[in-house]
Amino acid sequence: MTERVPYDPFSNPHPAVAVDVILFTIADGELRVLLIRRELPPFEDAWALPGGFVRADESLDEAAARELDEEAGVSVRWLEQLYTFGAVDRDPARRVISVAYFALIDALELSPRAGGDATDVRWCNVRRLPKLAFDHKQIVRYAHQRLRYKAEYAPVAFQLLPKDLTLSELQHVYEVIHGKALDKRNFRRKVLGLEILEPTGESRSEGRGRPAALYRFRRDRFRDLGGGVVLEF
Amino acid sequence: MTERVPYDPFSNPHPAVAVDVILFTIADGELRVLLIRRELPPFEDAWALPGGFVRADESLDEAAARELDEEAGVSVRWLEQLYTFGAVDRDPARRVISVAYFALIDALELSPRAGGDATDVRWCNVRRLPKLAFDHKQIVRYAHQRLRYKAEYAPVAFQLLPKDLTLSELQHVYEVIHGKALDKRNFRRKVLGLEILEPTGESRSEGRGRPAALYRFRRDRFRDLGGGVVLEF
DNA sequence: GGATATTAGTGTCGCGAGGACACTATATGA
DNA sequence: TCATATAGTGTCCTCGCGACACTAATATCC
Structure with a gap:
């Protein structure tokens, strides 16, 4: 139980460190995650989360952002x-631990493009996942749960929308995240009561129907309550 | 931005993986954390959190439990x-990332004992920390915040108490975690309303004063809401 | 241009959770 | 037996939030 000789990971077998990113978006009324197709073994040609090994000269956060950029051509505002x-057998070939990150993006902002070790890339409905490499399905489920949980108290939904947004758009995002319809009046009362939205004075006509007033998220009115460190780039 | 040659951490410089454990307890009306004195550089003789490198054949959870046992002689029920x-420069000598765990223990359950790479061990008031090695002070602050947050919705306090407990003891734990007094009647109404406590029928006389009824935590009545995976050993 | 369809926007009631608040009950020890 | 110390108990009020239906403004279709 007690050992006198210190364990030195630089002269003994030890885990490698990877990062994986669960990138969520909303499109066509669905919550979707970004998947890439692996070029290399293990799990060659299988769908997986974008990610890769951490380099010696970058932080974990930087590694996550870099891999997302390399493999999928996506730059995010925060992670x-x-x-x-860190299960011993989560990678069948080697001992690898994976630090998972999640991020949200407005689907219209840009379209992903395969690169790096990825031969293909796609958005996939979070409730209809294909077979995924490693323990990535479990990771996505965990991320979805955290997203729902976090959406209860943090204004995560603003990351999924353009800077100027309507209350209906915002409500729609929450409905997709939670998978159920919300009452319009209660939703507006609650959101406006938070005083984190500022009317721009403009309005936007979306095809037919009455034009909706536009709002902007006031980041300075909000502080994160914990449960995770949000990194701004 | 895109590179064709995959980065192989087994043939390139890469981070080592460590675990550190923040073990909380309550004693003398204070919230305390367990610290060890380091035997080896870097930060030789400095106070630090118990922890060490992860071995190739153990999960992260197992590594955390092992290090706590080796360096401080403490076995915990859950982590x-x-x-x-994962900041690049958090260890001045080498690139090391650290997976932090936290745990709670009843202070009376056992007394820690230095071992492994630790020459000394002590409980320290979480609000009066000495200089700590690495970024461990930041880690402790983060853990304390998470503990307060988690105590809002999860019955973490039961880990800090013996199996049979009184409502006054339980209230005291919450008061120490939050750093403020609570109303006795409101506290009891809320806790009993959760229906996670079962009266044992016994009572305990604590010196002077009326004896208090004893209760036992009904684990099966409660399910964790997320925000972290609790591991039972 | 008028009818129709479509989306935006608004107020009330009731319930339950939880904070503020003071006194009685049962034991020990002087 | 009296003083002290801790355990235990109930009410009121406020606030958050869920349920619930109609009017307003615009586009499209004839």
Whole structure:
């Protein structure tokens, strides 16, 4: 139980460190995650989360952002660390631990493009996942749960929308995240009561129907309550 | 931005993986954390959190439990992963990322004992920390915040108490965690309303004063709401 | 241009959770 | 037996939030 000789990971076998990113978006009324197709073994040609090994000269956060950029061509405004998965056998070939991050993006902002070790990339409905490499399905489920949980108290939904937004758009995002309809009046009362939205004075006509007033998120009116460190780039 | 040659951590410089454990207890009306004195550089003789490198054949959870046992002689019922700290320069000598865990223990249950790479061990008031090695002070602050947050919705306090407990003891734990007094009647109404406490029928006389009824925590009545995976050993 | 369809926007009631508040009950020890 | 110390108990009020239906403004279709 007690050992006198210190364990030195630089002269003994030890885990490698990877990061994986769960990138959520909303499109066509669905909550979707970004998947890439692996070019290399293990799990060659399988769908997986974008991610890769951490380099010696970058922080974990930087590694997550870099891998997302390299493999999927996506730059995000922020990333939040989710959990670190460290089961011994989660990679069949080697001992690898993975620090998972999650991020949200407005789907219209840009379209992903495969690169790096990825031969393909796609958005996938979070409730209809294909077979995924490693323990990535479990990681996505965990991320979805955290997203729902976090959406209860933090204005995460604003990351999924353009800067100027309508209350109906915002409500729609919450409905997709939670998977159920919300009452319009209660939703507006609650959101406006938070005093984190500022009317721009403008309005936007979305096809037919009455034009909706536009609002902007006041980041300075809000402080995160914990449960994760949000990193701004 | 895109590179064709995959980065192989087994043939390139890469981070080592450590675990650190923040073990909380309550004693003399204070919230305290367990610290060890380091035997080896870097930060030789400095106070630090118990922890060490992860071995190739053990999960992160197992590594955390092992290090706590080796360095401080403490076995815990459960550990919860807190966060993974991965700044490039958090260890001045080498690139090391640290997966932090936190745990709670009844102070009376056992007394810690230095071992492994630790030459000394002590409980320290969480609000009066000495200089700590690495970024461990930041880690402790983060853990304390998470503990307060988690105590809002999860019955963490039961881990800090013996199996049979009184409502006054339980209230005291919450008061210490939150650093403020609570109303006795409101506290009891709320806790009993959760229906996670079962009266044992016994009572305990604590010196002077009326004897208090004893209760036992009904684990099966409660399910964790997320925000962390709790591991039972 | 008028009818129709479509989306935006608004107020009230009731319930339950939880904070503020003071006294009685039962034991020990002087 | 009296003083002290801790355990235990009930009411009122406020606030958050869920349930619930109609009017307002615009586009489209004839």
